[in-house]
Amino acid sequence: MSKLSYMFQRRKNKKSGETTEKEIFDKEGIPKDYDHKLEINLKSLHELFYQTSDYQNIDIKIGSRNGCVCYLGTTLNKNELNSQVLEPLRDAFKEAKEDDKDIDKIREAYFPAVAYEYAETLHQIVWQILNGFAVILVDEQIKALGLNIGGMEKRSIDEPSTQTIIRGPKDGFVEDIDTNIGLVRRRIKNPRLVFENFHVGSDSHTKLVIGYMKGIVNEDILDEVKQRVKKIKTSGVLDTGNIEEFIADDNFTFFPLIFNTERPDSISGNLLEGKIAIFLDGTPFVLIVPSVFTDFFQSAEDYYQPFFMTSFIRIIRYIAFMIALTFPSLYVAITTYHHELLPTPLLISVQGQREGVPFPAVIEILIMELTFEVLREAGVRMPRAVGQTLSIVGALVIGQAAVEAGLVSNVLVIVVSFSAIASFVSPIYNFSIAARLIRFILIFMAASLGLYGILISLIIMVIHLVSLRTFGVPYLTPVAPFKLKDQKDVFIRFPIWSDRNRPSYLVTDAPVKEEGASPPSPPDSSSRGENTK
Structure with a gap:
């Protein structure tokens, strides 16, 4: 049992945090079953999206079979739709053989290089449409094909506006969650860096991702974060500030209990320390938990200057x-x-x-x-x-x-x-x-x-x-309770090579960052003499 067990009761549910489409759309009353008849599926989609001006479907033919491409015009790139989907489908109308009844063969023949997901329920089809996929439905098929061809225009990566520094990386998070995760992946190329998906907001269904380093993070704290995220009950969230109020230990305080930043290097450094990052789609600000009082006096530039x-x-x-x-x-x-x-x-x-x-x-x-x-x-x-x-x-x-x-x-x-x-x-x-x-x-x-x-x-x-x-x-650790081993990065910063341990208050699974770290030093006189000879 972890040393943190006395602070909160450990949750026994180790179930993955992935939120399924069924859990989301059961509450909306959307039919689940996918019918092999194309007209029945299109009727269900039309009843759901009939008042939605940006919902579009394009009738197609693959050989002699009828089909349809369904999408939301405001969530995908229409140029990519024409080049990656509609043009290959025109060739499919001319070239498809009557015995090619499997949609897998259609994908292999006409969309071999396009990212895809299959949808075997109507829930999955609706979810793919809402996430910017172009969904291909074909008559007499038991599943649909969702093609991820790229979304709408988004803000380019730029320097953070709220946490500027003189020396260090100049890139900052944007409103697209996949871009933000990619900025962290660029810095931490490690398969132990894990991202788990959740969805919050009964109406908005906003994507939330929890990131952590497996094998380093404290599992008790990770379970606590997941449980608090799952307990969020609200119609919609628009920023991580909304998430912060739902998961913070105490809202009746002037002091922030959760650190937020729009700097990828700051998030990467905290993940390597054993902390947990919370990303939310639609905002450039990412949360770090747990955060203590002294974290708010530290800047990313502290580790780039002498x-x-x-x-x-x-x-x-x-x-x-x-x-x-x-x-x-x-x-x-x-x-x-x-x-x-x-x-x-x-x-x-x-x-x-x-x-x-x-x-x-x-x-x-x-x-x-x-x-x-x-x-x-x-x-x-x-x-x-x-x-x-x-x-x-x-x-x-x-x-x-x-x-x-x-x-x-x-x-x-x-x-x-x-x-x-x-x-x-x-x-x-x-x-x-x-x-x-x-x-x-x-x-x-x-x-x-x-x-x-x-x-x-x-x-x-x-x-x-x-x-x-x-x-x-x-909140005041490592000052109160006082932890001597953690004082190398509190009021003053020791050289990076001397700070070999992760914060002890996190009780991480890997408390030592690097064994045998030592300062650089010139070679001794004997080795210099040997080299000159």
């Missing part, structure tokens, strides 16, 4: 998080209750700037914080060319005007601006949201109880973080 520089930048991220969290509330507490903490010259300067300001410090800072939040949101929602200008010019103009009007002090503008900039240091956007929200709580506590209120709030926050779990793993 480890001294990476360690320095990572410490800066932790400091920036604390500044974004506490700086405004410290200003309120000190200027309201604890003047003695400031040196006398600085105190005189701060109070002199606040001379004439009509509001107390808490109202003053709330005005500026809300103003910055409005500007930030407006900059995100506006067109890109206008949004950046609005954020910069709006902040400068409003900040300067507020100071000149005597509504706020110069020091306050510096405090709010610096804490806003510090919140952008986080590599993961939704983690910076937690600091922005908790900042307002700390401001109110500082206005009520001063530094004691801030300290009480931080203690409660730490207690809350310690209580969180992510798929049975403590």
